[in-house]
Amino acid sequence: MSIPTIAAILIETxxxxxLAEFYSLGLGLAKPQxxxxxxxxxxxxxxxxxxxxxxxxxxxxxxxxxxxxxxxxIKTVFGRFQQANAAIIENPTLRPNGETLAIxxxxxxxxxxxIQKKD
Numbered sequence: 001m002s003i004p005t006i007a008a009i010l011i012e013t014x015x016x017x018x019l020a021e022f023y024s025l026g027l028g029l030a031k032p033q034x035x036x037x038x039x040x041x042x043x044x045x046x047x048x049x050x051x052x053x054x055x056x057x058x059x060x061x062x063x064x065x066x067x068x069x070x071x072x073x074i075k076t077v078f079g080r081f082q083q084a085n086a087a088i089i090e091n092p093t094l095r096p097n098g099e100t101l102a103i104x105x106x107x108x109x110x111x112x113x114x115i116q117k118k119d
Contacts, residue, residue: 008048009067013108016040016051022106023049026081027069044069066103066111074100074116081114092116 013019020032020040032042032051041050049067071077074092081104082088089103089111098118105111 006047008050010041010050010052011108011110012052012054014054014056015107016053019051019106019108022084022086025084026077026086027071028077028080066113068113068115070115070117072116074102074114077114078102078104 011019016038017032017034017040020042023029024032024042027044029042029044032040034040035050038053039050041048043049069077078092086104086106087109089105090101092100092102092114094100100116102114103111104114
């Protein structure tokens, strides 16, 4: 039996282009690619991160799901997200396992994390 892999992470929003640009700037990714008028996204090492437009009248509820990104340089990436006006939940903190973690939220309030593996 093969091991399942994550194909895509989709985030519903009233402003897909703005959120895609936010993550592109913060993570230093290539320009996101639109797919029709209501969707935009990009590939991150084989996993598609997409942003789907929903009507403002539709209730967007943020649940207990967060997206975490492994990165090489947490200070640089954290700084880019600060410049993009991410809300900081937890500054970069060295954990007992040797990884450094930071927790932020995007303009829609979605929580995401940054992880720099131990050296």
